[in-house]
Amino acid sequence: MLTDAEIMAQVFAAFQEEQAEHRQAAGALLLELERNPQHPQRQQLLDQLFREAHSLKGGARAAGQMEIEQLAHRIEDVFSAVRQGQVHLTPDVCDPIYAALDDIGTIIGQVVAGQPVSLDPYEPLLARLSAIVESATPAGPPDAQRSGDTMAAADIHDQPAGVAPSDRPVPTPVLPPIVDHAPHTPDTNEMLERSLSLHSDTPASDIHTTVRLSTTILDNLLNEVGELMTCTIRARQHARDLHALTELSTRWRQIWRKAQPALKRLQSRRPTLQPTIHHLQQRTLEREHQAQAIADQNTVVLLDTLLQFNTLMIEIDSRLNIQARLSSEDHARLAAVTDRMHDQVRRTRMLPLTTLLTPLHLQLREMARAASKDIRLELDDGGAEADRQVLERLHEVLLHLLRNAVDHGVEPPEVRVACGKPATSCIKLCAAVSGDHLTLRLADDGAGLDTDAIRHRAIQNGLLSETDAARMSEAELHDLIFLPGFSTRQTVNKLSGRGVGLDIVRSQIERMNGRIALQSIPGIGTTFTIHVPISLTSSHELLLRVGAATYALPVEAVQRIIQVEAQAIQVLEGYAALIIEQRPMTLVSLAELLGEKRSSSEQHHNAGQTQRLALILGSGERQIACLVDGVLGEQELVVHRLPPPLQQVRLIAGATLLADGRVVPILDVVDIVRAAIGTYRTVSLTTEATAPERPAHILVVDDSITTRTLEKNILEAAGYTVSLATDGVEALDILRRLTNNGGCDLLLSDIDMPRMNGFDLTMHIRADNELRHLPVVLVTSLDTPADRERGIAAGADAYIVKRLFDQHMFLDTIAQLI
Amino acid sequence: MNRHVLIVEDSRTQAMRLQLELQRCGLHVSIATTGTQGMATAQTTLPDVIILDVDLPELDGYTLCRTLKVNPTTAHIPIVMLTHRDEARDTRSGLEAGADDYIPKDIFAEQNVLESLRLLGIL
Numbered sequence: 001m002l003t004d005a006e007i008m009a010q011v012f013a014a015f016q017e018e019q020a021e022h023r024q025a026a027g028a029l030l031l032e033l034e035r036n037p038q039h040p041q042r043q044q045l046l047d048q049l050f051r052e053a054h055s056l057k058g059g060a061r062a063a064g065q066m067e068i069e070q071l072a073h074r075i076e077d078v079f080s081a082v083r084q085g086q087v088h089l090t091p092d093v094c095d096p097i098y099a100a101l102d103d104i105g106t107i108i109g110q111v112v113a114g115q116p117v118s119l120d121p122y123e124p125l126l127a128r129l130s131a132i133v134e135s136a137t138p139a140g141p142p143d144a145q146r147s148g149d150t151m152a153a154a155d156i157h158d159q160p161a162g163v164a165p166s167d168r169p170v171p172t173p174v175l176p177p178i179v180d181h182a183p184h185t186p187d188t189n190e191m192l193e194r195s196l197s198l199h200s201d202t203p204a205s206d207i208h209t210t211v212r213l214s215t216t217i218l219d220n221l222l223n224e225v226g227e228l229m230t231c232t233i234r235a236r237q238h239a240r241d242l243h244a245l246t247e248l249s250t251r252w253r254q255i256w257r258k259a260q261p262a263l264k265r266l267q268s269r270r271p272t273l274q275p276t277i278h279h280l281q282q283r284t285l286e287r288e289h290q291a292q293a294i295a296d297q298n299t300v301v302l303l304d305t306l307l308q309f310n311t312l313m314i315e316i317d318s319r320l321n322i323q324a325r326l327s328s329e330d331h332a333r334l335a336a337v338t339d340r341m342h343d344q345v346r347r348t349r350m351l352p353l354t355t356l357l358t359p360l361h362l363q364l365r366e367m368a369r370a371a372s373k374d375i376r377l378e379l380d381d382g383g384a385e386a387d388r389q390v391l392e393r394l395h396e397v398l399l400h401l402l403r404n405a406v407d408h409g410v411e412p413p414e415v416r417v418a419c420g421k422p423a424t425s426c427i428k429l430c431a432a433v434s435g436d437h438l439t440l441r442l443a444d445d446g447a448g449l450d451t452d453a454i455r456h457r458a459i460q461n462g463l464l465s466e467t468d469a470a471r472m473s474e475a476e477l478h479d480l481i482f483l484p485g486f487s488t489r490q491t492v493n494k495l496s497g498r499g500v501g502l503d504i505v506r507s508q509i510e511r512m513n514g515r516i517a518l519q520s521i522p523g524i525g526t527t528f529t530i531h532v533p534i535s536l537t538s539s540h541e542l543l544l545r546v547g548a549a550t551y552a553l554p555v556e557a558v559q560r561i562i563q564v565e566a567q568a569i570q571v572l573e574g575y576a577a578l579i580i581e582q583r584p585m586t587l588v589s590l591a592e593l594l595g596e597k598r599s600s601s602e603q604h605h606n607a608g609q610t611q612r613l614a615l616i617l618g619s620g621e622r623q624i625a626c627l628v629d630g631v632l633g634e635q636e637l638v639v640h641r642l643p644p645p646l647q648q649v650r651l652i653a654g655a656t657l658l659a660d661g662r663v664v665p666i667l668d669v670v671d672i673v674r675a676a677i678g679t680y681r682t683v684s685l686t687t688e689a690t691a692p693e694r695p696a697h698i699l700v701v702d703d704s705i706t707t708r709t710l711e712k713n714i715l716e717a718a719g720y721t722v723s724l725a726t727d728g729v730e731a732l733d734i735l736r737r738l739t740n741n742g743g744c745d746l747l748l749s750d751i752d753m754p755r756m757n758g759f760d761l762t763m764h765i766r767a768d769n770e771l772r773h774l775p776v777v778l779v780t781s782l783d784t785p786a787d788r789e790r791g792i793a794a795g796a797d798a799y800i801v802k803r804l805f806d807q808h809m810f811l812d813t814i815a816q817l818i
Numbered sequence: 819m820n821r822h823v824l825i826v827e828d829s830r831t832q833a834m835r836l837q838l839e840l841q842r843c844g845l846h847v848s849i850a851t852t853g854t855q856g857m858a859t860a861q862t863t864l865p866d867v868i869i870l871d872v873d874l875p876e877l878d879g880y881t882l883c884r885t886l887k888v889n890p891t892t893a894h895i896p897i898v899m900l901t902h903r904d905e906a907r908d909t910r911s912g913l914e915a916g917a918d919d920y921i922p923k924d925i926f927a928e929q930n931v932l933e934s935l936r937l938l939g940i941l
Contacts, residue, residue: 002838002841002842007835007838007839007842010834010838011831011834011835011838014830014831014834015831017830018829018830018831019831051873051875054873054902055828055829055873058829058831058832058923059829059830059831059832060831061832061923061924061925061927062829062831062832062834062835062836062927062928063831063835212830
């Protein structure tokens with residue numbers, strides 16, 4: 001029997017899922033109503049909105065989440081007042097509701113993490129929500145519903161005290177006397193008819209047409225299908241082996257046929273041989289005759305054996321043929337079923353794109369408000385669906401691009417009006433599926449990219465010479481903004497996002513074996529086109545031999561495979577380069593990158609001796625050539641993501657199983673390109689690349705022990721050395737002590753702190769001759785352009801908003817600055 | 819044979835909480851999440867008791883209750899309605915619709931449902 005605790009755990013798990021749906025639905029409905037107060041279905045939407053809040057409240061109660069119930073209750077009160085026309089959905093009313101919906105998510109997170117939950121931080125918000133309801137002005141002429149409410153209120157007072165839930169009396173199914181004046185708009189008969197006709201449309205068999213499953217089950221199912229696919233490939237191999245065996249028996253038949261004449265001759269002598277033997281035994285003749293007789297006897301035995309052999313061989317051959325045929329048939333059937341099953345499991349993991357896109361509305365609204373811009377988002381999902389995993393990754397990417405569009409793409413309203421554009425700008429996001437690929441197009445109607453600024457910036461950064469820059473086409477220049485750390489804007493805008501550039505977006509997409517392109521027309525706008533597979537569960541992989549090991553690499557990632565001539569490899573500035581069409585390209589050996597034990601001189605030596613294969617990986621400015629020992633072929637393989645703690649292994653994206661049961665690592669192309677370019681940088685910039693590497697030292701300053709510990713854990717897990725300080729004064733002390741002791745490589749600081757806040761700390765550092773070059777990252781809950789501006793003015797290098805905290809972005813930002 | 823309870827409730831969390839509590843008492847529980855689903859399940863399975871939420875998609879709880887109570891095959895099934903907290907209007911509409919008991923949705927709701935089922939002779 002279930003214990004109370006077990007019941008509550010199960011109920012909480014259900015609530016965790018349910019609340020997310022209600023919050024999302026309520027947010028989307030509210031946004032729709034806020035944007036379009038004259039919505040033709042306003043009343044229905046309001047009713048639905050109310051119901052979402054109501055269910056949220058009820059669910060919270062059932063799951064024992066009193067804090068959430070409180071918040072949901074206040075939200076419901078506001079919606080109730082809105083439904084009665086007493087409150088209007090102005091931004092002042094909507095903002096605390098959105099905040100409360102978000103806070104419910106936060107509380108759920110805390111409960112899941114086992115942290116204590118308190119309503120204290122939410123008191124101001126609860127008060128704001130109550131104030132909205134209390135300040136509600138009664139609507140004009142009372143309508144039917146309101147008079148009903150008033151009466152209901154009166155009824156409460158009329159109720160006997162006995163209905164209090166704690167000591168309920170035996171319920172009496174008696175109609176209260178007030179029944180005559182109860183408003184009762186639709187006629188009961190009419191409603192009955194309606195419900196009966198509804199019923200006839202819904203046969204009982206339709207009741208259980210859908211079920212809810214945990215995603216882990218789907219993941220496991222997919223893994224099982226993966227194993228099944230491996231079995232199918234093995235079955236194919238068995239079938240082929242059996243066919244090969246039948247060929248052996250064919251050879252036996254050929255040999256037998258050649259021996260036929262000799263056998264026939266022997267057989268024809270056989271009748272004469274036999275009586276001779278008798279004759280011999282009976283009469284005992286001379287010795288030579290005896291010898292002849294024994295030889296003849298042996299021949300007869302051999303002949304018999306051979307004939308028996310042949311009969312056996314024919315039997316084996318026919319059985320083998322049957323087995324081979326059955327095996328082929330079984331393989332074909334297994335392959336077809338596995339294929340269909342894989343397809344169906346893949347389909348069960350598909351979610352409509354709308355689940356990804358709807359939340360973007362809300363997020364865009366917030367970004368636009370923060371940037372004081374008026375932006376409309378038009379979505380067209382084209383009915384597309386994609387794998388859950390793809391959608392999760394795309395969400396991050398789209399959020400980044402939207403933020404980029406809000407911050408850089410779209411002009412402020414006054415500028416737009418001056419250019420003759422409507423003050424409200426429009427960002428369009430449309431999707432289409434073709435085959436097994438999904439294309440997303442995100443277009444803004446902003447100012448477009450400033451090609452001159454990009455050119456200028458590239459020259460300034462030393463990426464291009466003036467002549468190269470002048471020669472480059474617009475498209476080539478546009479491609480530069482995908483390079484790490486590249487931005488044409490001044491610091492404030494550059495860091496307005498999460499302190500990282502579009503290179504992260506591109507890496508994310510390339511990790512999904514997709515690609516991103518952009519098109520920009522000055523004054524008209526910028527369009528990003530993203531092309532990704534709709535599922536990442538299987539892919540065409542190139543199998544490579546590196547030393548004795550086999551690795552897989554997604555085919556899409558390989559631009560081409562070339563034979564490398566010895567003379568095409570040169571050593572430029574201390575690093576190996578491959579000259580292709582007169583252009584040098586960074587050359588790395590996969591064996592070396594993967595840590596196969598071979599010295600680099602031996603490597604070059606080998607390369608000098610024989611022709612070798614190189615894969616061209618990456619795109620645009622980041623193309624590299626990668627030496628491998630052999631290409632074994634191409635196969636469609638199921639991609640298995642590695643379980644924790646192996647999810648973040650450098651250079652490895654996952655693993656796959658080959659037909660022979662071998663586990664083969666799948667290489668991460670983005671990591672390889674990054675590592676190759678990184679190698680080239682360290683080699684070309686410093687001559688002492690052999691100096692032992694000290695882990696970078698980061699000082700974390702935060703007055704909250706939770707934040708400090710969280711950040712410390714993340715950073716240490718990423719291989720950094722971490723020191724801690726609780727405020728600005730202590731941080732300065734530690735920094736000065738560290739300067740004589742190896743120094744500190746980066747400062748990560750909160751803003752609101754006792755004694756000295758983050759802004760002042762940054763300014764002190766910038767004013768200090770010894771510390772002024774220290775990269776400073778501010779991590780804060782303050783997220784307005786003014787705060788950001790203040791942080792940048794104080795001299796911070798990046799600004800990370802706690803609300804948007806994402807571990808990858810966090811580490812990427814830090815890695816970029818160190 | 820276990821007595822059969824039909825819960826008609828659109829909130830999965832609330833439905834599950836009730837379901838687990840009732841199963842613990844040895845009852846057999848089915849769940850419908852919309853009014854029309856509830857109607858179909860009630861008419862095809864004829865449960866021993868129906869626990870009915872008021873605010874349901876497609877077909878609200880009162881209408882469903884009234885419909886079941888006028889249909890001779892289902893009229894005998896006791897119906898316990900779960901109503902909004904403090905809303906006397908609901909109570910009245912519920913009883914008017916022919917419900918056998920009403921229980922406000924508050925922190926005592928699950929206990930009160932069990933109590934009600936005892937009174938109705940189901941438990």
